Structure formats: structure tokens, C-alpha cells
Amino acid sequence: MSPTLKAYAIRLFPQVAALAVILLMVSIAFPGFFRLEMQNGRLYGSMIDILNRGAPVALLAIGMTVVIATKGIDLSVGAVMAICGAVAAAAITSGHSLAMTLLITLGTGILCGLWNGILVAVLDIQPIIATLVLMVAGRGIAQLITEGAILTFNDAGLIFIGSGSLFGLPMPVVVWLAFGILVALLVRRTALGMLIEALGVNRRASMLSGVSTGVLLIAAYVLSGLCAALAGIIAAADIRGADANNAGLWLELDAILAVVVGGTSLLGGRFSIAASLIGALIIQSVNTGILLSGFPPEFNLIIKAAIIVLILVIQSPRAQSAFVFLSRAGASEKKTEQEAK
């Protein structure tokens, strides 16, 4: 294994392990869990459901990861989802073409991100408050567009994005996988990832090293807005209607959780989009697992809370330093001897 691949494997190990444990537990409660079959030219099974239902949170987690890496947070994504879903439905029902509709919707998401980004980068407002504004007002704006009703549409193209399939996978899965890979490639194949991490760890030192911190910050929020727009389109297309009331409700919290479960620190810096996506799948596996196992849904939140607390306590600085201390206690003595020489 090449060193980079090895580092990658080490980084993702806790998340993959947690996911595996959860899936295993679900499969004990529901034996047919891992079964996959082809039907009507698409894969079909509980695993696919997890991938499919996890699409909105996974998409939001992509943008959220980058925002959190810059030491920020974006509370508005759920509301932006609602806005964009409403915009998409309104655009398609008022006769715009599919391409135009998608363009308008993604543009709306970008605008929302731009608004957040400018508040954070230019006006220097704490990210949590800056994005709170749009979080509070956004759902109202979405309802303004749909006038409170569920705005339904019948455009086959738009519906296809929600429930069609491509390469044997449901479209939402294709969208988040493709977008996740795209963004991951974008940040890792270019220097963006490193520059964002530098900005998140030490904004001033990065600025002094010539990193354009302001532009990067805004770009992070724009990406988050774009992700929210995609998630909003999927959520609307899935049910063939824009539900301004319920679309994306509380998903910002799930997305933040996915990122934190994915091991990216809320204090910014090192991030992994793959880990956040696995984090999103962990959350969705818990949800779907509870539905499948026939467990009453009222236990959903408690189980979710327990899992989060567990993962977070393991990741907390104190627990980690204790862990590092224990695991290195033996090794370090040898090392200091060597360094002394």
C-alpha cells in the first residue's frame, strides 16, 4: 500500500468501523438486510435505500465539511434546501425548461451561499450568527414562494432526478456520489484542500503566506449553498412537489453531525469529505435500521444520541490525549532515548 493510501485508510478507519458495526447490528435485527437484487434495471435492497435516503444529508455534508474546515458553520442549509426546492417547483410549473429550472435553482443556492459568505468574510460576523439569519428567514422565504401549499409538478425530467435511476442506481445516489467525488477531486487534485485547511487552522498566518483567505471563505459558503440547492432539488423531485414546511427541516443539524461524526473538528483544519459522507451514511443507517427492525421510531433519537455521544467522546481532545498517552507510554521512552543520542 502506498503511504498516501495507508494514511487515508487510517483516517477513515473509525468511521468505516462504526458504519460496519451499525450495519451488522441492523442485519441481526433484520436478516434480509444485505440482500441486493436487480429489478427493472436498477439495484434494489435495503443498502440502496440507505444510500438513497441519505442523499440530502450526504449532499449537505459535502458543503458543510468544507465550511467547517474553514472554522465556520452553516446553519442555513436546511432552509436553503426549502428555498431551492420551492424555486425549482415554481420554475418548472411556470413553464421553464428543465435546464433553465436547474440553472435558476442552483443559482439561488449560490446566491444564498454568497450572502452567508459575505456576512462571514467581509462583515466578519461569527459564522453561527451569520447563518442563523438565513436559517430563520429562509423557510419563510420558501413558504412565500409556494404560498404555503405543496407545489406539485409533473415534469418527467425533474421527477427523474428524484426517482429515476442511472447505472442501476437511484438518481439521488448517483448525484451525491458524483458530486462528492467531484468536490473531493476538486479539493484534493487542486490545492484548494490544503489552502482551506491552512485557512481553518490559522487564518492570519495563511493570509501572511499569500492565501486569499476572503475569497476562499466565501467560496466555502457558496459551495455549501450549492450543495443545499442540489439536496433541495432531490427532496422536491423525490415527492414531485416542493414542501416548504418540511423540506430540509433540521437537516442542518444532521449534516453538522455527519461532519463531526466523520471526524472533522468543529475548530477547523483537517477535513475529509469521504469521512463526512460515511458519517452521513452512519446517521441514515441508524434511521433506516430502526424502520427495518420494526423498532418503534420513538427510540430513534435516543439511539442516535447515544451513538453520537459515544463517537464524540472517543474523539474529544481529552479522551484522545488519554488514548495517545496510554498507547505511547511504552513507545515514547524508547524514543526519547534515541533523540537524546
Place this chain on the structure above:
Amino acid sequence: MQASTSILTATAIDKIFPGAKALDRVDFSLHKGEVHALLGENGAGKSTLVKCLTGAYRRDGGRIQLDGADVDPQSTLEAQNLGIGTVYQEVNLLPNLTVAENLFLGRQPKRFGFIDSREMNRRAKALLAQYDLDIDVTAGLATYSVAVQQVIAIARAVDLSGKVLILDEPTASLDAHEVAMLFRIVRRLKERGLGIVFITHFLEQVYDISDRITVLRNGKLVGTRATRDLPRRDLIAMMLGRELVQEVAAEHGTKSEGGDVRFRFRNFGRKGHIHPFDLDVRKGEVVGIAGLLGSGRTETAEIMFGAERADSGTVEADGRALDLSSPRSAIREKFGFCPEDRKIDGIIGDLSVRENIALALQARRGWARPISRGEQDRLADDYIKALDIRTSDREKPIKLLSGGNQQKAILARWLATNPDFLILDEPTRGIDVGAHAEIIRLIESLCEKGMSLIVISSELEELVAYSSRVIVLRDRAHVAELVGHQVTTDGIVEAIAASAARTDA
């Protein structure tokens, strides 16, 4: 003075940080009713000593006696209760609370179980009246000037402790009038029998107020003298040292005067930071900048790099006007800057040595043209080898490296951009003697390659060793330029002392 008047005695204090000995068997004693100046350049160990005395740090050796009894404060709070109060340069009070609340935090007068604000404000007013301060104690602390805040901090510390008062650079951001006010207060406290430790880098203030002086350098005690017996020149020599001079001078006899003038700064300055100055830098030349801390050295560097935007003057390179409005544009003009405060301005702690080295080059190339991993590895390996950066591997987070190696990595960050003009602010601060010599050699080799360098340093022997010219700063202005045979430690000390004397008069 008699030992019986000694109120605080520290003997053979040791403090070891990973990779560096911060204090090496330092002795210090403080008498009742004296002002004792504690001097030394940054990194000399002043604040480490103070922190050991006040329990903020655990000392690794030595003993501390207060009023003849052994004490071992575990925290600043405990030290405070023992009678040792401290006031820091960056006022350690809470700007969001009122003056009275700051004075009485944690010991507010109570009535019927609740804080009696009226009584608290009355007491606060009475307390500050002792310091000739008649202000509205119900106003927020942040509404007052730093000088007033400083007095409030002193009032709190004295009220809480009452035996020893440590003033850590209290005058750094005060004007002459405010300093006079502060000194009136210090003298009054002295008359009350307090022992006062006074840390500052303003020598005239030392001569104005102190009774004795202790000088530290590189974690070691240089000596303790009575102020009236120590001429200013000798004091500066004690602080800046000259042991290395002979050796370094012998090894590096010649230094390049450089070629033609390449960079021309004219009337370059920024209000409140540095007075406008003119400066010419030749190709392949090292221009040293000397001056005591707070003289405007760092400000000069920041303005040249665009970290602070100049509000007057122009820069030209080979006759072409340069845009230095931001670090980004400065980097585009092939400038580089190793800042003084590595932790805040330099390293990206969580990122690896490799990424830290590649950062500036990458930022200049833009995000869309990444330096390939192989290239980064090569870059990192080359510089780790060339600068002898000691790290187990290039993927180690840079925050785990020692100060000297961090410094070299940041130097590597700039060398990787192949700059024409490099500003080094205290490049050898806080790093061991061996690394010192390496960095000096490195600076010389860089300028042989034709790079123009500005080096700011408190280590005069070093400056003398590699600088073809030395600019002397004082009070945020360039006051002297030493050329050719004038560039000696004596010459620099003379220039600093002379300019100081002149403004004192």
C-alpha cells in the same frame, strides 16, 4: 542592602521546555521598598522567570522564599493570596465588565446575600482615589484608556496581594504623560514598602524609576547591579552580549556590499505604526535592523510586506513601482517575510512540515495549479536536508517540532518561492546556539546568490556578522544608519544609547 530587607528571594531557578532550557539556575532577589528592573531581550527568560515566581509555570528546580519562608505557589491565584500580584502588558482585566466589577470580581461586598453594588462602587471609588484616579467606576473598563486600565489593574493587584507587585511591561503602549502618572503611583507604592519588579524595554524608564537592575540573557543571569552604578552603555552591552563577537567576526571576515540599488523605499510609512522612512537595498545585500523591542522593528517589516498597508510613500524595484498593498501582492513582487511571532503569524500548526513549506509557493501559483505531491515531497525533503530541519518525517504536524526547526521550516516556505527580497524578523529567536550559526550561514549564502535581505535581530553580533549596513530604530522611527566600519556591536550600542540619550534630554 541587608538580607533582612529582602522580601522575595529566588535561588537557582531552572525551567526546561521541550528542546530548550528557558531558565538556567537564575537567582533573583527583591527588597522591600525597591523598584527592581528585570531586563533582557525577548526570549531572555524574563517572563518565564516571572511565571515561575507567580506559579503560572511549574519550575523544574530552585527555591522561592517570601519573607524568609519557602513558598511554592501552584497558580497565580495562590501567589496572589501569598502576596505576589502581577500586572501584565496586555491588561489582564475583563473589558466587558465595569471598573468596579473588575476591581472586586470574586470578592464583591454583599448585603443580604446579594452584591451591594452601591457599596462596591463606593469602595472602588475610594480605592482608586488612592491612585489619584477620579473616574466613573460604573462605566465599562473598555471605555478607558490603556493607562487607566493599567492603574486599575495595579490597584486590584496591590489590594489583593500587598507585598510584591510585578509589572510586566506596563508601559509598552503608554505615552509620556501616562508613564509619568504611572510612575507617580509606583513611587507611592514603593514608599508603602512594596517590593516592585518592573519589566520594560524602555531604558530611560529604567533609569527614571528603578533602584536595581537584573539582566537576563538566553535564560541565564547576566548580573544584578544598582542602577546608579550602571552606565547605560554597559547595560546595553549586558543585554545584547558580545561573547560571540570575536568568534563570528573571525569566521566571517568579509561581507558583500552588494551590487546596484535594487529596491528603493521613499517616504514609506504608516501613521501610528512607523514614521515614514527612506531605504535603499542593493542586490545581494543584507541590511540589518537594530533597536530595542518596541522601537518599530516589526512595524517596519510588516509595512514592507503589506501586512499593514502603508499610507505614505512609494517603492520601486529597478525603477519599476511596486504594489505592496497586501501580502499577496508583495509575494507577487517576489517578497517574502518570516514573522517574529511564529505561533500566531507563522506556522499552520496542524498541517505537516511538507505543507507548511509548500504553502507560500502554492498560494502564489493559485489553487488551480497544484504542486504535485511528488514535487511537494521533493521540495520538503530538499529543504529539510538543506536547512537541517530535524523532524522524524515530513508528514509530522509542524506544531510538534521545536521552535528552531519551525523557524527553519518557515524560512524554507519562503526560500521555496525563490524571493528577490526576504524580510526576516528575529530569525534566531528562541533557538539553540547550534541552529543560530546555521541560520547565519544560510543568510550569507542567500545573499551570495543575489537575494536582498532585511534582517531584524536583537543579537548584535549576528547583525554585525552578516549586515553590510545597520539601520537603528527608536520610537518607531529610523534614527541612524551605520555603514562600513561603523557596523560593530559597539557602534550599534552607541547609536541606540546616543539616540536614547538625545530624546531623554
Place this chain on the structure above:
Amino acid sequence: MKFKIALASATILAASMFSAASAADLTIGFSQIGSESGWRAAETTLTKQQAEKRGIDLKFADAQQKQENQIKALRSFIAQDVDAILIAPVVATGWDEVLQEAKDAEIPVILLDRTVDASKDLYLTAVTSDLVHEGNVAGKWLVDTVAGKPCNVVELQGTTGSSPAIDRKKGFEEALAGKDNLKIIRSQTGDFTRTKGKEVMESFLKAEDGGKNICALYAHNDDMAVGAIQAIKEAGLKPGTDILVVSIDAVPDIFQAMAAGEANATVELTPNMAGPALDALDAFLKDGKEPPKWIQTESKLYTQADDPAKVYEEKKGLGY
């Protein structure tokens, strides 16, 4: 920018509404739950239409599914001294105090489409369908349709704790009681929404052998059924044929599904609750005639035989 426009239009809207108000002789407050489903949106539209037709100034308040907002709205209506209050309560409990206040202020209150858990003298009348009866009608249809064959039923419940969820479940179970061939094998909440209906149905299908084990779906509202039909199709089964679909509400979209043969039956819950309510109110205010405590609306069963395409055309303009 966006906010500026929004603010400007808010002001304009507020101003224009203000000038238009005061014309009507009767002012009635209407506290609606929210707009969580298509049916509810239609109810809002119809209530507004009915009020307009009668020249009533209707004060509309959307509670966004929060009881505290509904109570606030009621109190505001009382403070405004409206002539009557219509309310569609979000939950059954917790209304005693505010209804008592309305009573003290001599403002008649009419409950729409859901009842409350409070003394009957606190409100004038309740215009609702019989929720239990609705469930019963759906259940009877299923019993008749399967005609003795064994049949496993899955149930999509409404929002947990809401009275339609409780009563529609109860009525359905009553209809199935004693019929050993029919068995409810899974029952989960789908929150009355399409998204949740679809998601929960997906897991039902997986959990029951890809749906082969399921013979019928009973959904507490059409929106969940529409979502579930989607899930059934994606599972490669034919809704309406492989799995019978029966639901309640009769919103337009379910008629489309019925026309396409993907849904089998729906029980109408008329969104026109306001019509009978306002009639009763009129009579009460004019002649002091006390209406009965409960005005039951018809629970009509629609099946594929009822020309669903035509019903769809009739219904689709109603703001569903």
C-alpha cells in the same frame, strides 16, 4: 437585496390589506394548523372562498403545526374582539383554558375537522367528519374487496398522537375485527407527509420480502399513499394490483393515481368544513339557533369505478 425586496413587498402587502379590511360586517378568525398536506391547503382555500362569498372578513393565522402558535392566535382573535373563531386544532389536548377565555368574551368557537378533548359547552359546534367512521369505511372496502382471501396489510399512520391518526387507526381496526384473513403486519408513522410515506413504505417492502408478503396498504392520508405508491413502483411491483392501496382524504393527486390504476380507493374528507360551519354560525348569530354539537360531514368512498379522471378535473383547482 433579496431581503430588501421582501421587506418592501411586505410593507406594500400590509398596507394594501389594511385598506381592504374593514368593509365586511362580520369578522371571523381562522386558526389553521399549517400547510403540511395538500388537503389542508385545500381546506384553507375553501374556507377563504366561503368567507369571501359571504362577505366575511376572515383573519387567517397559520400555526406551522405548533399548538402554542394556535393558542396565541386564538388569544389575539379574542383581543381583537372578532365575531367568531374557526379553529382546526393541531392536537386534542390543551384547549380548555383558551376556549374558556373565548367563552368569557362571548365569542363562539367552531372546531373544524378535528375535535378537542374539552368540555362540550366550550365551543359552539364541531364540523368534522367522523374520523373513526372514515377508517371504518376504508376497512370495510378492503374486507369486501379481498372477500375472504388471506391478506397482509401494512399501515402508514398519521402524525403520532394526532386525533386522525388515532381515530382512523381505530375505525380501520374495528372494520377488520373478527376477519381472520386480514392481518395488519406492520404499522409505522409517516407523519402525513409524502417523503416519510415513501421512506417508510420502502422499509416495509424490504422488511416483507420485497413486498411479496404485502397484499394491501392502508394510509391515513392520500399524501402518504402517493409517496408509498412511488416506493411500490420502484420496488418493481404494481400498486393497485400487486398491492391494494386504500387511503383517506380524496385529494386530486390520488384520483390521478386511481385513474392510472395505481390506487384503489379513497374516502373523501371534504375540505369544505367552513361551509356548514359558517351556515351554522349564521343561523346562530341571526336567530340564536343553537346548532347540534357535532355536524358530521359525509365520508364518501371513491373507487376506480367512479371516473377518477373526472373527479380530478373537478378538484384540481381547489388549491389542494
Place this chain on the structure above:
Amino acid sequence: MNPRYLPLIATIAIFLIAYAVCIAQYPNMLSTRVIGNLLTDNAFLGIAAVGMTFVILSGGIDLSIGAVIAFTGVFLAVLLQATSIHPLLAFVLALAITTAFGALMGAIIHHLEMPPFIVTLAGMFLARGMAFVLSIDSIPIKHPFYATLKSAYYKLPGGGRITLIGGLMLLVFALGILIAHRTRFGANVYALGGGAPTARLMGVPIARTTILIYALSGFLAGLSGIVFSLYTSAGYSLATVGVELDAIAAVVIGGTLLTGGSGFIAGTLVGILIQGLIQTYITFDGSLSSWWTKILIGLLLFSFILLQKGLIHVTDRRRRHA
């Protein structure tokens, strides 16, 4: 004038102006009924917001309060339904649980050095989950003691009522103001918000204060839950979703800095009243859809953040040039 009070004065001024505008359009809004309603209807929110103000003053955040309120309601309803214990005892039990819950979150935040945002988010899931587990149905509370408590109100001329819970909210605000400004704990909260390292140097017990702050927030969320159960005579696990956001908005509108260290409990009361006023106005208008509430509150939030930003900027400059 003391600039410390500027945000508070601005908030009060905005409230008064907004109220005047409302009255100009709807004279009925001046009635004692509306004023009584503002107090009664926002009682639970106000009480919880007092706790949130303390948390935010200390530089933290508490996302769990809405869930804790719902939990308390369900807990009380289940307890009173299943057992015959007196409601007062049930109140004590509920408050003990929620206070301990808050203290636990505070302890985790301090000792495990985890961000309050995530800790209280997990706390929110946990509390809501516990409520679901206790009961998913809405359970009526029919204890006669509840009826007694609810019938205790002071009738104002003009038909308005100062109810018990409305009065309790005012009392909690009064106590909150007393604690914030007249106790060492209150001073320590401000000190913590001004900067934890400095506060530590000045002798503030960081651990104890942090735990106490979240315990207080838990206690007040519990009290708010009791008030909410009185308000609706029921316990419902889906109740008060998102109340934490309303509370945060009220705190920010009330002039408290989300960065901590500066603000007033009294400001939060005005923030609550402003939000209530907007809702009342929209109901009085009767044609504005309720989403305008959200948009208006968002706008209000934004303008207050800008206002605070401006004030900080001005004081910073003034000090620099002093």
C-alpha cells in the same frame, strides 16, 4: 450616556416604535388583553430564554431547551396519569432531572473540552428521545391542582389577564436580573464571557461556573416545561420543536452579544415581546401569512447583528483614540 446600555435602549426603542405603529393600525392592540396575552403566551419561551441568556452571556449555547421543555411536559403528564403523587412533588422531580441534565452537559463541555454546540445538540436528541420513549401520544393532565393553578389570575380592567404563568415569567426575569447583576455567580458568568483565560487568572472558578450555567439553563428549561404543561394542560413529545432558536433570536434581538460577555437579561424580555408583537400583528392583520413572522424576525436579527457590530466598531475606535 453609558454606551453599555445602547443595545438595550435601542431594543426598547424599537419595541415601543413597533408597538406604536401597530396601535396606529389596530387600536385594539393597546388593550390590556393584548398585553396580558403577550405575557401569558410567551411565558414558557421567556423563562427558557432567561436560561439561554446566561448561557450565551458566558459565551456558550444551549440547543437542548426545546427538547427539555417537551420532555418535562411528557414526564409530568405521564407521572400524574400513572401515579397519584401531588403535582408539586412531580414539579420538584422534573426540575431535579432537568437541572441534573443541564449540569451533566456543562460537565461534559468543561471536562471533555467539547464544543457546547455539539454537546447540547446531542442533549437535544437525548431529551426529545426520552420524551418519545415516555409517550408518543399527547397526554392530557386533568389533575384538579392544575385547574386551581390555571384559575389563578389577576384580571385587568378591559378583560386582560395577568395569569400565574405570565406572572411567573416576570418573576423569573426579575430573579434572572438579580442573579446576573447582584450575585458573584452572575459576575462570574459575565467574566467567563469576557474571556475564559483572563477570568481564570482573576480567580473565577471556571469549572463550577460552567456547570452551574448549564444546570441553570436546564432548570429554567424544566420550569418552562412546567409552565408549558400548565399552558396546554397536556404533555406532548412533539411540542416546542425549535424553541431554542426562538430563544436565541430573542436573546440576540435583546442586545446580547452571541460572542458572550455583554448583554442584559431585561433585553431578552424585550426581545421576547418584540417577537410576540410581530406574531400578534400578523394575526391581527389576518391576511399576512405567518411566514412573514419568520422573515421579519430574520431581518430583525440581521439588523441587530449589524447594530452590535457597529457599536463594537465605534467603541473600539474610541478607545484607540483615547
